[in-house]
Ligand SMILES: Nc1ncnc2c1ncn2[C@@H]1O[C@H](COP(=O)(O)OP(=O)(O)O)[C@@H](O)[C@H]1O
């Protein structure tokens with residue numbers, strides 16, 4: 478294990494990410510850059526950059542890409558004591574393409590990967606680490622029946638084990654089983670302490686994208702706290718009396734928005750765990766997302782340690 482109780486444990490799959498250096502089209506690229514990506518690891522990296530303890534819980538293959546994922550997590554100061562090596566399955570890979578209109582599109586090569594064999598028995602070692610917050614994601618639910626069962630098990634047992642539950646639906650229709658994934662995610666909501674979701678995801682999960690209605694529907698389903706992300710339109714968090722308050726995007730140059738939501742969630746969650754009110758937490762999340770958007774890669778745009786810790790100190794000042 479990696480020392481004392483983690484603030485956050487993120488459960489999911491991290492993969493090697495290949496993309497053209499300037500974010501160009503895959504169809505014509507001559508050389509590809511190698512990164513490591515994965516929504517849950519990205520969020521853990523943000524939490525760690527802010528000075529809190531974050532651990533990644535996953536499985537990787539016994540291959541160079543698995544080594545790379547683990548080394549990258551360590552380089553990001555994310556604990557890897559909950560990452561196991563599967564000798565029989567490979568580490569997942571994905572490619573990021575740039576479309577002619579500038580949007581990004583991902584192509585997955587992760588079916589049958591080591592992380593897609595995550596299963597209910599993994600719950601014991603994850604809960605034994607007693608993270609203050611357990612970060613669960615709809616991607617893990619979409620990886621297959623056994624990772625989905627692990628997510629359900631963790632959600633059911635987390636509070637009893639002293640962990641709060643954070644859920645990012647991270648809907649990925651490209652992974653398949655979409656209707657089942659939505660149904661599973663809805664069934665988890667009564668166990669969720671913080672739901673961080675996109676406006677489009679709210680429409681799918683809760684039947685509305687209107688912020689006031691999203692907050693009301695999530696609360697009616699048993700969720701304690703909501704962070705609603707809306708791309709260029711910024712985000713909403715719960716203000717006084719629980720009504721949604723708006724935090725505008727802080728982004729300037731938009732180079733690559735993939736990873737922005739993970740930075741926003743990591744920043745918001747770390748700030749809340751450090752005692753900041755939702756408004757300051759949303760401001761920090763928005764600031765971190767802006768940095769990620771301005772650079773290629775999911776986490777390269779995060780501020781350095783000193784700056785990140787100063788930003789967190791500002792968010793928690795006066796609390
Ligand atoms: N295209 C964009 N232009 C400006 N800001 C953006 C853009 N995409 C994301 N953001 C910022 O990043 C935050 C999180 O991104 P969002 O796209 O909502 O999440 P996700 O990546 O989970 O879909 C937003 O609240 C906003 O502050």
Ligand SMILES: O=C(O)C(=O)C[C@H](O)[C@H](O)COP(=O)(O)O
Nearest residue numbers: 514515516735736737738739775
């Ligand atoms: O799609 C997946 O399975 C991944 O994990 C790849 C990416 O790293 C994340 O999708 C980034 O997620 P966002 O921050 O929501 O843009």
